[in-house]
Amino acid sequence: MSKPPRTPSKPLLGEADAPIRSRPRRRRDPAQPNLPFEPMPARIEPCLALLKARTPKGDDWVFEIKWDGYRLALHIAPTGVRILTRGGHDWTSRFPAIERAAKELPVATAILDGEAVVLDERGRSDFGLLQQSLGGRGGKKRSSAALFMTFDLLYFDGHDLRGSELSMRRHLLEDLVPAEGQGDIRLSGEIDADGDQLLASACQHGLEGIIAKRRDSPYRSGRLGDWVKIKCIQSDSFVIVGYERSTVARAGIGRLLLAARKGKELVYVGGVGTGFNERNAYELREMLDGLITSMPAASVDRKRAIFVKPKLIAEIEYRAWTDDGKLRHASYKGLREVQDNAAVYEIA
Structure with a gap:
């Protein structure tokens, strides 16, 4: 076809x-130099x-x-x-x-x-x-x-x-x-x-x-x-280090917990609870449930946090940073492929 x-x-x-x-x-310049093979x-x-x-x-x-x-x-x-x-x-x-x-x-x-x-x-x-x-x-x-x-x-x-x-x-x-x-x-x-x-x-x-x-x-x-x-809007890649469940949100994901790099460590930079659609929410929940661990990859002060291995990289839009180093008005755009070699946001 x-x-x-x-x-x-x-x-x-x-x-x-x-x-x-x-x-x-522009037209090709006939005076351009001949380059070696x-x-x-x-x-x-x-x-x-x-x-x-x-x-x-x-x-x-x-x-x-x-x-x-x-x-x-x-x-x-x-x-x-x-x-x-x-x-x-x-x-x-x-x-x-x-x-x-x-x-x-x-x-x-x-x-x-x-x-x-x-x-x-x-x-x-x-x-x-x-x-x-x-x-x-x-x-x-x-x-x-x-x-x-x-x-x-x-x-x-x-x-x-x-x-x-x-x-x-x-x-x-x-x-x-x-x-x-x-x-x-x-x-x-x-x-x-x-x-x-x-x-x-x-x-x-x-x-x-x-x-x-x-x-x-x-x-x-x-x-x-x-x-x-x-x-126009900040957009960077962050590591997903956990999530919080919800009884009303799509696929039960209330909030993703995100981390940035600081040297060789991961530092918690807040969460994101918007930007999901029906399809990507269920696919994401399935991947997260396969990565659950008892060992947090970053220090997260959230009582209801479910920690996951730091294998997934999310592309996040956000408006600004708070004074204590957290993302403001964050929205989920999607997951980055490993093959894309996306650079995780680094804190100076």
């Missing part, structure tokens, strides 16, 4: 934001965005929308396509539509950096919808709903581009993936705008936030500050 055509996604930023426009596609890396550790409270200033920064999904590297070679998670696990079989689209790109060898996302009816990435499309945490479903939003090109036709400036890598990427494309691989566009204005607009439209990148930066693995993220 052939796959039905996708409905074009709606623009994330509407007419009310007319001053904010995607950067126009280099072997294709088997895997590249991703460049990670450093969380900042304010948007950076200056003409040397460019901006993009922050996507809420799974970070992936798309490897294209004559022998086939590989889709690798941030932790280096092969998830090619999980994203058949993206794999097919990669085989149709006009390139012999390439490595594209990007994010697998599922868009809601307003064109916003939704992590919960992505998880559902994959069958939940630990699920084995093949997602036909996920798109690959690409924002960097690390290797191209025999050339390792990591030492080149971002502006050159983007130039080549824009030639490879059309800016106006509506397929299963799409270009995450650069946006010409004042950073503060763009952030305000992103928050108004219910987006997670924005990413700022230095135009002249090479591609460096790790969280070194060449890329920064500014969020």
Whole structure:
């Protein structure tokens, strides 16, 4: 059975934001230097965005929308396509539509950096919808709903581009993936705008936030500050160290008990009791009951706490921190996959 055509996604930023426009596609510069042939890396550790409270200033920064999904590297070679998670696990079989689209790109060898996302009816990435499309945490479903939003090109036709400036890598990427494309691989566009204005607009439209990148930066693995993220709502990963039962809540989960890392220890940072739906609550309760232990992984002063082994990592949205180091207005978004190599929040 052939796959039905996708409905074009709606623009994330509407007419009310007319001053904010995607950067126009540029023609290839014939004066670009010839690069030496280099072997294709088997895997590249991703460049990670450093969380900042304010948007950076200056003409040397460019901006993009922050996507809420799974970070992936798309490897294209004559022998086939590989889709690798941030932790280096092969998830090619999980994203058949993206794999097919990669085989149709006009390139012999390439490595594209990007994010697998599922868009809601307003064109916003939704992590919960992505998880559902994959069958939940630990699920084995093949997602036909996920798109690959690409924002960097690390290797191209025999050339390792990591030492080149971002502006050159983007130039080549824009030639490879059309800016106006509506397929299963799409270009995450650069946006010409004042950073503060763009952030305000992103928050108004219910987006997670924005990413700022230095135009002249090479591609460096790790969280070194060449890329920064500014969020509308804080969202981080925390270890589930226990839960409290409820006779009225879905699946009997009244509250998850969460912990962050501090050095080599786990520190209790409060709980979350909202954000569950019928499906994920029952799946979560089943996993929790299989991890019950009498030995708490963190010091928790809750009389009704049921402790679990610290095996599950939850993605949590929250508004702020209390003075005593607890999360305020927390909401559960879903569980992170082990293969996603999600970084648990660290307390300085």
